[in-house]
Amino acid sequence: MRHYVLLSFAIAIALAVAGCTSNTASSTTIPTTPTAVTSTDAFSGTVGPSGTTGFPFTVSTTGTVTIGLTSVAPLSTMALGVGIATSDGTTCGSQISKNDNARSGTSALAGTATSGSYCVVVYDSGNVPDGWSVSFTVQVVHP
Numbered sequence: 001m002r003h004y005v006l007l008s009f010a011i012a013i014a015l016a017v018a019g020c021t022s023n024t025a026s027s028t029t030i031p032t033t034p035t036a037v038t039s040t041d042a043f044s045g046t047v048g049p050s051g052t053t054g055f056p057f058t059v060s061t062t063g064t065v066t067i068g069l070t071s072v073a074p075l076s077t078m079a080l081g082v083g084i085a086t087s088d089g090t091t092c093g094s095q096i097s098k099n100d101n102a103r104s105g106t107s108a109l110a111g112t113a114t115s116g117s118y119c120v121v122v123y124d125s126g127n128v129p130d131g132w133s134v135s136f137t138v139q140v141v142h143p
Contacts, residue, residue, distance in 0.1 A: 063143030
């Protein structure tokens with residue numbers, strides 16, 4: 001009888017140990033942050049001495065907005081003012097941020113914006129000579 005008890009005890013231990021092992025490999029899934037989808041809007045226009053022009057755009061979700069001049073003519077090195085303003089969807093409102101010394105080929109403004117309507121504003125920051133009309137293209141990259 002004692003033999004049966006020891007044998008039963010040995011079988012119970014073997015089954016318990018077998019239940020603790022696994023033949024399947026476990027894997028850990030690392031959550032990934034989804035890449036924000038961005039849009040690029042390009043707006044072209046002209047600005048004269050003391051002039052201002054604005055273009056509305058919409059940010060679909062909170063994220064980074066980058067604004068820069070991609071061309072300025074007739075003098076490509078001329079600095080213009082570039083700003084971001086509130087918008088009702090058609091008209092530019094109060095300016096939020098600005099750069100009076102924006103130049104073609106560099107980022108003029110960058111920051112985080114919440115979803116909503118905005119306006120990119122290009123203006124003469126005191127560099128457009130009398131009698132001139134300066135053409136430009138401004139690019140807005142946003143979510």
